[in-house]
Amino acid sequence: MMILLSICLLSQPTTCREDRINLSYEASSPFICLRNGQSAIATWQAAHPEWHVARWRCAARGSEPKNL
Template identity: 40%
Template sequence: MLELIIIACLHGQCREFSNLYDPAEVSMLTCMMSGQTEVARWQQAHAGWQVKRWRCGIHSRQEARL
């Protein structure tokens, strides 16, 4: 699975948010090219949160269990 990871802060508390994508439908290049648009949509839906950075990566199921 591919994921778009958004690091955003609210009142000094920062969190990581993840949107998962099926690699059969979205490539790493597509994630990187359309990431800014997706982050802008996320920002509109989460008023008050300030996006610090974002990145595309490969989702690890092992990390998700921790």
């Protein structure tokens, strides 16, 4: 599983892009991804303080949607 993020710059809220977090463990279900997603996003956010996570969702690897 992976977490798909929609992120925007804090200094320019109209500047947005998408990013992803590949989970280091193989979450076997969306529930496990959702349960562990908050901490993974918090870690990502701490490493990228200039960005704000506007939306996120879990997705299976290899089945990425075209947009979030």
